[in-house]
Amino acid sequence: MAKYTDYLRKLYYTPGNPGAFAGPEKLYQAVKQDGKYKIGRMRIRQFLNNEDPYSLLKPIRRSFPRSKVIVNTIDSMWDGDLADVSNISSENDGYKFLLVLIDIFSRFLFIVPLKNKQHQNVTDGLQSVFHSGRKPETLRTDKGSEFKNRWVKTFLKKEGVHTIYTQNETKANYAERVIRTMKNLMYRYFLKNRTYRYVDVLQDLVTSYNQRPHRSLGKRAPATVTKENADELKHPFQRDYQQKWTEEYFKVSNRYKRDGIPVYKIKDLAEDPIEGTFYESELQKVVKSGDILYRVEKVLKKRKRGNSKEVYVKWDGWPSKFNSWIPESSLEKNE
16 A cells, blocks of 8 residues: 555645646546556545545535534524423422523523413513513424414514424424533532522523533633624634644544434544534544654743653644643654
């Protein structure tokens, strides 16, 4: 394979060659035309996946089947659900449910306590949130009658809010996830204060959630996300320039189907999970050989250990968590 790799690199990196900086098919045709070696398409694809100039700039396939959650900015879509807290209603002035609404883009949370889930109470709860100054373009909920009734539907239509009712069992997954988070927070409060009464501090707990840095927001807090700075929030794989893929590598930790479409959970090389799920077309398999050279963005500091000199480096394209000490002698000048 080594002789093929050297040969392919010469074809690929020499301007003027038909296969220079080309895709797999054009490089295959260039190899075939040259006639020196017989190299199949699969081996050529493996070669290109190991070469950063190809793998980092490989076009992203943007048209592929997706499940239904696509948000572009703040208040584009909210998830809604009801949390059942009827088991402690006697401690909380008869409130049996929490209307939970979360903006998917900013993760900003709203919670309104309800004494029942009849249409009037749900409508009043939605109205109180909308009157606070924010409302979604689209509200996604499950198919429960508390949301899918003519009174609530009429109210939402009047407010100009489009509705989506989920068909699959994951339902309004962002709302359900934050319900688990908030219940954990509430029960920690209960344990500390020896009480099951939450209504007096509910909005304080919501504020705590909204003020906390969120990993999916690049360590921003939901409360700091506005329409003015929404463009600064980037998906882990988005870039502001022509490079279309990250230089950092990730590992697939789980694969499952959502709405019949394969989605992936991934983690970085430190085994930390990456927030969210990714479609197959948002990922590409890369194969890195053992002798690959990694680019150093910056030497941050130096030290001497015994007779050896070491440098602490920031790796180009990798988060600061991967900064590391390496022997100074292992640095190579970029010609």
